[in-house]
Amino acid sequence: MGQTLSEPNTTKETTSVRNDSLVVASSSMQGWRVTMEDAHQHILQLSPEDPNAAYFAVFDGHGGSMVARHASIHLHRHIVNRAEYQEGNIPEAIREGFLECDRAMKGSQELKDEMAGCTAIMVLLKDNKLWCGNAGDSRCIAGVNGDAVALSIDHKPNDPLEMERIVSAGGFVEFNRVNGNLALSRALGDFIFKTDDELPQNKQIVSAEPDVQTRVVAEDLDFVLLACDGIWDVLNNQQVCDFVVDKLAANTQPEDICEQLMDRCLAPDCQVGGLGCDNMTVVLVCFLHGKPWQNLVTRCQQFAKEREERQQLQDDEECEIAAMAVSATATASDGGEDAIMSVAAVVAASSSRTSEDDSNDNKIDAAAEADACSNDENNVIDDNNDNGNSKEGCDVDNKENTQNDK
Incomplete structure (x- = not known):
């Protein structure tokens, strides 16, 4: 170093x-x-x-x-x-x-x-x-x-x-x-x-x-x-x-x-x-x-707001899944096949959302790569x-x- x-x-x-x-x-x-x-x-x-x-x-x-x-x-x-x-x-x-x-x-x-x-x-x-x-x-x-x-x-x-x-x-x-x-x-x-x-x-x-x-x-x-x-x-x-x-x-x-x-x-x-x-x-x-400097400031305010909204949506979904997991775990403590199925459903829902998020991220990454490589004059x-x-x-x-x- x-x-x-x-x-x-x-x-x-x-x-x-x-x-x-x-x-x-x-x-x-x-x-x-x-x-x-x-x-x-x-x-x-x-x-x-x-x-x-x-x-x-x-x-x-x-x-x-x-x-x-x-x-x-x-x-x-x-x-x-x-x-x-x-x-x-x-x-x-x-x-x-x-x-x-x-x-x-x-x-x-x-x-x-x-x-x-x-x-x-x-x-x-x-x-x-x-x-x-x-x-x-x-x-x-x-x-x-x-x-x-x-x-x-x-x-x-x-x-x-x-x-x-x-x-x-x-x-x-x-x-x-x-x-x-x-x-x-x-x-x-x-x-x-x-x-x-x-x-x-x-x-x-x-x-x-x-x-x-x-x-x-x-x-x-x-x-x-x-x-x-x-x-x-x-x-x-x-x-x-x-x-x-x-x-x-x-x-x-x-x-x-x-x-x-x-x-x-x-x-x-x-x-x-x-x-x-x-x-x-x-x-x-x-x-x-x-354009005036304020125009750039306003554009960036909009980008920051959109990013914050996306992050809030993601946080809400994670909280919802966590709440479902707590509820399912409490139910499972009472035992029974239905309780086990309830826990399995929460795990499946969480995995489904994670897969969907990963898929969307991959699409975004692919789009970004395509933008970086495009021969179109706007890219x-x-x-x-x-x-x-x-x-x-x-x-x-x-x-x-x-x-x-x-």
């Missing part, structure tokens, strides 16, 4: 920016770690290269902060200056921009011998579209009508396709870590894992190649949130989405939401397996769609090219499992 302080450093570096379309906030906190290795970036106008584009990113450093800091300053320029970007092929510009940034650092006198690395999760907005590029296990979600939609997948060494590349490049996976050391399988930097000059960049033991997803910015998109795994170790996608929705419903400002989310994820001590003890960084992008479009590193199916888009600390 790395060295920790005796008490967490909860000082936060928080900023916010806005224009007629977006309200954006970011915040970072060192937490229990001895040093702060995260970096981030938010730019409402990518001037002078492309004033019509906006850019947001989080970089979770490990082994030091130099690679994360360099990437936060330079990655977006590598992307927007690519020929692919000028030609309108933004997904390819993002992929090649990541690789170019990594090459530039590897060739830099300052960074070529650097042992550090970093994840990179970024979002670029332009012409009412959103592109999300990711290398590593930081994560991005979209809040759509109160539901979390995954815009990235975590790159972990035990993923079959990731493991195949690692082994083919001469590495191994031990304890779910690359060569028993690194808890993620794609990153900028980490040049010790990128030493085979006969292999292309995307075939090295650790690759800097990102997965890229595209989404149309429709009226149902309320916010996008990018964060390092210090957040996702503690809360899953939907829990983070619910947290943001509830705070927006209370008219909490985005910069306060970022700070409160980190406080929510901070561990009270470091005796719980390291969860909540990492550096934390959050970038929250709220979409106004040309996420998978822009990963067929290079052997892309993921098959969409179950990986909604990984909610607790991630290992780097």
Whole structure:
């Protein structure tokens, strides 16, 4: 897990920016770690290269902060200056921009011998579209009508396709870590894992190649949130989405939401397996769609109310089943075949409702996966090219499992 302080450093570096379309906030906190290795970036106008584009990113450093800091300053320029970007092929510009940034650092006198690395999760907005590029296990979600939609997948060494590349490049996976050391399988930097000059960049033991997803910015998109795994170790996608929705419903400002989310994820001590003890960084992008801020607040109030009503209905059903069980147990104490049948009926009713709930949950999960994979313009479009590193199916888009600390 790395060295920790005796008490967490909860000082936060928080900023916010806005224009007629977006309200954006970011915040970072060192937490229990001895040093702060995260970096981030938010730019409402990518001037002078492309004033019509906006850019947001989080970089979770490990082994030091130099690679994360360099990437936060330079990655977006590598992307927007690519020929692919000028030609309108933004997904390819993002992929090649990541690789170019990594090459530039590897060739830099300052960074070529650097042992550090970093994840990179970024979002670029332009012409009412959103592109999300990711290398590593930081994560991005979209809040759509109160539901979390995954815009990235975590790159972990035990993923079959990731493991195949690692082994083919001469590495191994031990304890779910690359060569028993690194808890993620794609990153900028980490040049010790990128030493085979006969292999292309995307075939090295650790690759800097990102997965890229595209989404149309429709009226149902309320916010996008990018964060390092210090957040996702503690809360899953939907829990983070619910947290943001509830705070927006209370008219909490985005910069306060970022700070409160980190406080929510901070561990009270470091005796719980390291969860909540990492550096934390959050970038929250709220979409106004040309309407007043209050419109977003009202939408989130409705989503929060609907969720509360669903939860109340579920609680009422559970109470009803519990009451039936108590009554049946009391009857059974009097003995007799009728009493036994009464208990059996309660068990059957409970099982039936549980099965129905599970079936509904599965339908919801299937619908969410279909939404994340659909090529319809109103849904996420998978822009990963067929290079052997892309993921098959969409179950990986909604990984909610607790991630290992780097």
